[in-house]
Amino acid sequence: MDSTAWHRAHRARRQLTGLLTRAVPVARARDGADFLSVMSRVAGDRLGTRQLVDHMIFTLIASHDTTTAATIAAVYFLGKHPEWQDRARAESAAGAAPDLAGLDRLNTLEMIIKESIRLVSPSPILLRRAVRDTEIEGHFIPAGQLVSVCTGVNQLLPELWPEPHRFDPERFSAARAEDRVHRLAWAPFGAGQHKCVGMRFGLLKVKTTLDAMLRRFDWTLPPSYEAPWRFTSLPAPADGLPLVMRPRRERRAGS
Numbered sequence: 395m396d397s398t399a400w401h402r403a404h405r406a407r408r409q410l411t412g413l414l415t416r417a418v419p420v421a422r423a424r425d426g427a428d429f430l431s432v433m434s435r436v437a438g439d440r441l442g443t444r445q446l447v448d449h450m451i452f453t454l455i456a457s458h459d460t461t462t463a464a465t466i467a468a469v470y471f472l473g474k475h476p477e478w479q480d481r482a483r484a485e486s487a488a489g490a491a492p493d494l495a496g497l498d499r500l501n502t503l504e505m506i507i508k509e510s511i512r513l514v515s516p517s518p519i520l521l522r523r524a525v526r527d528t529e530i531e532g533h534f535i536p537a538g539q540l541v542s543v544c545t546g547v548n549q550l551l552p553e554l555w556p557e558p559h560r561f562d563p564e565r566f567s568a569a570r571a572e573d574r575v576h577r578l579a580w581a582p583f584g585a586g587q588h589k590c591v592g593m594r595f596g597l598l599k600v601k602t603t604l605d606a607m608l609r610r611f612d613w614t615l616p617p618s619y620e621a622p623w624r625f626t627s628l629p630a631p632a633d634g635l636p637l638v639m640r641p642r643r644e645r646r647a648g649s
């Protein structure tokens with residue numbers, strides 16, 4: 395039977411486990427520069443094959459699925475707000491296909507991405523287990539208790555964000571800096587000890603994809619469309635997102 399997302403996820407995990415279990419001894423034996431070889435070398439004897447495989451699977455998901463969810467959120471809001479799409483496109487068009495420094499200059503796009511993942515956080519809940527009895531704001535939490543930290547909710551609190559449900563990328567401008575009102579107001583990359591190690595790289599990946607899309611395509615959504623977000627895994631529009639993408643006229647004319 396292959397009917398549920400849960401079943402497909404388990405099958406995919408088994409396949410990845412098999413593939414990586416075969417790859418680890420090969421990676422250990424060579425002096426490669428790929429991620430698995432470097433991890434195997436650095437870990438030495440401290441991590442067994444099973445642990446290396448689990449780390450690799452975690453990193454693939456932590457890196458790929460989050461970046462995809464962030465990109466989808468930004469594509470969605472740019473489809474809903476053509477004025478921001480035009481503004482970001484003008485910024486992209488002002489430079490050549492960007493290198494690292496060029497990506498850093500795309501400030502409008504950066505504000506758009508930050509606002510998109512504030513409203514639709516790729517990883518809106520972080521899970522922790524209390525290692526000892528503790529108390530937070532008068533609530534007793536016994537050792538062993540699982541705790542959900544809902545950063546996605548913080549990002550919509552009216553006491554932290556004016557008009558929290560409005561798409562307003564300027565919140566992240568230097569002049570307003572609404573994300574700075576509290577350390578945990580904006581935490582799509584987590585916070586503290588386990589804050590995302592790929593934050594800058596992830597933002598660059600999303601920027602690179604959106605920059606390329608803006609240069610080549612216009613996209614629109616049906617009027618008044620609101621995505622039915624599904625949170626079974628990372629957020630994704632349950633209807634597949636009815637986006638219409640058109641190649642840019644300038645490109646069709648060959649200019």
Ligand code: HEM
Binds near residue numbers: 453457520
């Ligand atoms: C937009 C993209 C991304 C988002 C929204 C995101 C989000 C997050 C969040 C919320 C956490 C904290 C999890 C927790 O505290 O339980 C995290 C941790 C982590 N992320 Fe990302 N991430 C992104 C991209 C990436 C990329 C590109 C990589 C790797 C190249 C990566 C690797 C990791 C790793 C290894 C951790 C675990 C850190 C630790 O436990 O010390 N992430 N990420």
